[in-house]
Amino acid sequence: MPEGDTVLQTARRLHRALAGQVLTRSDLRVPRFATADLTGRAVLDVVSRGKHLLTRFEGGLTLHSHLRMDGAWRIYAQGERWRGGPTHQIRAILANTAHTAVGYRLPVLELLRTEDEEKAVGHLGPDLLGPDWDASTALRNLLTDPARPLGEALLDQRNLAGIGNIYKTELCFLARATPWLPIGELPTATAALLVTTAKQLLEANRDRPERITTTGARPRTATGRPYRPARPSENLWVYGRNRRPCLRCGTPIRAGEQDARPAYWCPRCQSGPTP
Template sequence: MPEGDTVLQTAKRLDAALTGHVLTRSDLRVPRFATADLSGRTVLDVTARGKHLLTRVEDGLTLHSHLRMDGAWRVFAPGERWRGGPGHQIRAILATAERTAVGYRLPVLELLRTRDEGQVVGHLGPDLLGPDWDPEAALRNLLAQPARPLGEALLDQRNLAGIGNVYKCELCFLARVTPWLPVGDLPVPLAEHLVATAKHLLEANRDRPRRTTTGGPTAAQPHPRAREPLFVYGRAGRPCLRCRTPVRKADQDSRPTYWCPRCQSGPPG
């Protein structure tokens, strides 16, 4: 599932392509909204809320989409060949005179009244990249279930919105604890630092085409020894960047999870 920084970048691309323009074509290829037509309406804005995308149009309507694992929005110029998957995977088409936004494999696509957006995003915790960010509330949410494994608590969008599996693994490595450590075992200062680090990492990557948590090759000023963009994610069997111990991999709540058995204390996977 994409991280909050990826969703924000998608929202920015859609916003730049659609906002302020009149829709000349609208095609929602899901049974419930197959007859809905947004043509003739001006797009007011496209915004990200956690991992959700909200495309607001005139007459108080919002098109809500979620990418989950495989979904994607692509933007094309007139006459440009659409690339993003075969035609049968297209779930939405929003076109203006200058750009066409095509949604592929969108598992969530629904049209609702803008005033009812709370029904689909009201459950989310403070958004790490949003104007509602509140570190104190995020910390309270994260520590509310002391017996819960840290990795699961970080991924729960009701606690704080925007962390995905990559950041989960990287944050636990930076905190030097495993993702299976019960949240209640975290000293409060460490939990506060972890929340602050999450905010820092997502902010640092919000405009980067390739994510980095190490200050590696995609950073503006990488550390001279940082050759890898990530500390542990996707590095199973390769040496830890700190101690050279092989990074391990196990599933946590059906998600591949990476950690260093030497650098990170707490229960193993």
């Protein structure tokens, strides 16, 4: 599932291609809205809300989409070949005289009145990259269920919106806790710092094509010698680094599963329960 910064970047690309332009083609390939036609309507703007995308049209209509695990929006210039996937995976087409936006494998696609957007996104907690961000509310939401595993609480978009599995994993590492540690066992100051760090990480990566969470890291092996990464750069502390040396202490990273998603942790740097 994409992170909030990825969804924000998708919204920006869609906005640049569609906003202020009148649609010359509209095709929603989901049974419920197959007969809906937005042709002739101008696109007002495209915004993200957590991991949700809201494309607003004149006349008070909004197209709500969510990428989840496999969905994607691709932008093509007129005449450019579409390469986002086979035709049967297309769920939406929005075109103007210059660009065509094609939605592939979108698991959530619905047309609603703009005034009813809250029915689709009103359940979300404060958006880490949105104007509604409120750190105290996010912290209070996270601590509502002290027995809940830290990783699960961070991924629950009702607590705070925008964290995906990568940021969840990296934040647990930075908090020196495993994803399975009950969040109530974190000191309150650590939990508050975790919320602040989440905001800082997403803000730092909102404009980057490549996500980086290890800024300022000084890799070392377990013996204290400099660690030479297999790649030119090591952008993430632990995510996707199973059996590779921890960038902080050199201990091999472990991998497991939490809620059917991959989880990674350093057995030396992070304390708490493990699978």
